[in-house]
Amino acid sequence: xxxxxxxxxxxxxxxxxxxxxxxxxxxxxxxxxxxxxxxxxxxxxxxxxxxxxxxxxxxxxxxxxxxxxxxxxxxxxxxxxxxxxxxxxxxxxxxxxxxxxxxxxxxxxxxxxxxxxxxxxxxxxxxxxxxxxxxxxxxxxxxxxxxxxxxxxxxxxxxxxxxxxxxxxxxxxxxxxxxxxxxxxxxxxxxxxxxxxxxxxxxxxxxxxxxxxxxxxxxxxxxx
Amino acid sequence: xxxxxxxxxxxxxxxxxxxxxxxxxxxxxxxxxxxxxxxxxxxxxxxxxxxxxxxxxxxxxxxxxxxxxxxxxxxxxxxxxxxxxxxxxxxxxxxxxxxxxxxxxxxxxxxxxxxxxxxxxxxxxxxxxxxxxxxxxxxxxxxxxxxxxxxxxxxxxxxxxxxxxxxxxxxxxxxxxxxxxxxxxxxxxxxxxxxxxxxxxxxxxxxxxxxxxxxxxxxxxxxx
Numbered sequence: 001x002x003x004x005x006x007x008x009x010x011x012x013x014x015x016x017x018x019x020x021x022x023x024x025x026x027x028x029x030x031x032x033x034x035x036x037x038x039x040x041x042x043x044x045x046x047x048x049x050x051x052x053x054x055x056x057x058x059x060x061x062x063x064x065x066x067x068x069x070x071x072x073x074x075x076x077x078x079x080x081x082x083x084x085x086x087x088x089x090x091x092x093x094x095x096x097x098x099x100x101x102x103x104x105x106x107x108x109x110x111x112x113x114x115x116x117x118x119x120x121x122x123x124x125x126x127x128x129x130x131x132x133x134x135x136x137x138x139x140x141x142x143x144x145x146x147x148x149x150x151x152x153x154x155x156x157x158x159x160x161x162x163x164x165x166x167x168x169x170x171x172x173x174x175x176x177x178x179x180x181x182x183x184x185x186x187x188x189x190x191x192x193x194x195x196x197x198x199x200x201x202x203x204x205x206x207x208x209x210x211x212x213x214x215x216x217x218x219x220x221x222x223x224x
Numbered sequence: 225x226x227x228x229x230x231x232x233x234x235x236x237x238x239x240x241x242x243x244x245x246x247x248x249x250x251x252x253x254x255x256x257x258x259x260x261x262x263x264x265x266x267x268x269x270x271x272x273x274x275x276x277x278x279x280x281x282x283x284x285x286x287x288x289x290x291x292x293x294x295x296x297x298x299x300x301x302x303x304x305x306x307x308x309x310x311x312x313x314x315x316x317x318x319x320x321x322x323x324x325x326x327x328x329x330x331x332x333x334x335x336x337x338x339x340x341x342x343x344x345x346x347x348x349x350x351x352x353x354x355x356x357x358x359x360x361x362x363x364x365x366x367x368x369x370x371x372x373x374x375x376x377x378x379x380x381x382x383x384x385x386x387x388x389x390x391x392x393x394x395x396x397x398x399x400x401x402x403x404x405x406x407x408x409x410x411x412x413x414x415x416x417x418x419x420x421x422x423x424x425x426x427x428x429x430x431x432x433x434x435x436x437x438x439x440x441x442x443x444x445x446x447x448x
Binding site (some may be wrong): 086088101114158177185187221 | 240244245266268269270271272275276277278279280281283295296298299300310311312313314316318320321323324325326327328330332334336338340356360363364367368370371372373374375378382400401407408409410411412413414415416417418419420421422423424425426427428429430431432433436437438439441442445446
């Protein structure tokens with residue numbers, strides 16, 4: 001563990017998380033890993049089910065060194081994870097298409113995180129409610145304060161799990177293409193086409209009561 | 225198999241691909257599945273390695289009922305897949321954040337595809353080269369015609385695999401939130417915030433020879 005600007009930074013490199021291909025693109029510090037996780041809210045979780053691998057997309061929220069997941073109590077993903085089976089999850093943001101002069105050196109700019117571990121059921125009611133807020137805040141901050149909060153029946157129908165982030169890695173590619181030396185003389189354009197993710201203009205529910213102004217959380221989200 | 229508008233449509237529902245949660249969101253026809261696959265180029269592949277699940281993002285291209293993958297010959301993902309182990313892959317596009325009046329009914333609009341199967345190594349040189357073009361076209365059409373094509377050494381360093389799409393499902397959510405009947409009277413804004421993915425202005429390689437105009441493939445991509 002090191003401390004930079006009062007932030008504790010853990011290093012999560014293990015045999016499992018060591019980046020095999022293009023090791024220079026690998027990062028193992030929690031600062032880099034958390035930043036990528038915080039920039040997204042959907043991950044793909046892999047687990048072994050009846051001997052074969054299953055990959056399922058799901059929403060998450062991060063708080064400190066934990067990822068939280070929620071869903072219907074009967075969800076196969078959550079019921080399987082609850083058993084404490086090994087899971088692996090990946091979050092990938094594509095940032096740009098990298099056009100090299102040679103087909104071979106075409107690439108992608110991206111930020112990606114992989115986490116290995118075991119999830120566990122959250123049973124404490126306070127932690128459960130806090131976790132649901134964490135997930136909500138991950139997607140759209142302050143919406144939790146605007147919405148009608150879950151009642152007993154809804155809480156009963158909801159399962160919450162957490163995964164402590166102890167084994168993880170980030171893999172990042174940025175910058176221009178890298179071509180073979182001789183190819184720089186070719187009359188071929190090379191560069192990067194950025195991929196941008198933006199929020200569009202909010203669409204009101206057709207059944208919205210008249211006179212209700214658009215939510216502040218939505219205004220803030222599309223401005224940021 | 226059914227035929228609509230001269231298009232053969234297969235149904236890929238099996239015990240494995242049957243959508244368990246929210247079964248109404250499940251689709252099993254190749255028309256729906258291929259459309260989602262064609263709208264993207266990055267997937268998350270899951271496989272079992274030393275007994276634990278691994279999820280790795282990778283680029284793909286689709287041609288007919290096959291998905292093609294490529295990478296360095298020494299890539300762990302490709303070397304493992306080449307052995308014919310069971311794999312699962314997922315492609316997910318997030319289309320919008322669904323804000324309901326109740327926290328419980330918040331949701332996500334998305335298009336998602338899951339495929340199960342076994343990949344196999346492509347060894348025929350013509351099919352290998354064709355597959356590399358398929359993957360290139362999936363990311364940026366016509367770029368293959370502009371770039372310096374792979375030489376013998378580069379082809380030797382590249383592995384190509386294919387996965388026949390025989391077991392798959394799509395899961396889709398669209399439209400406004402659905403709240404509990406009583407909640408429609410609440411003074412809470414509800415609706416959808418669209419998530420839009422766009423290409424930004426291409427950034428030329430700092431080492432680009434002067435006088436080379438931006439590639440047609442890039443112009444077309446950002447216009448579409």
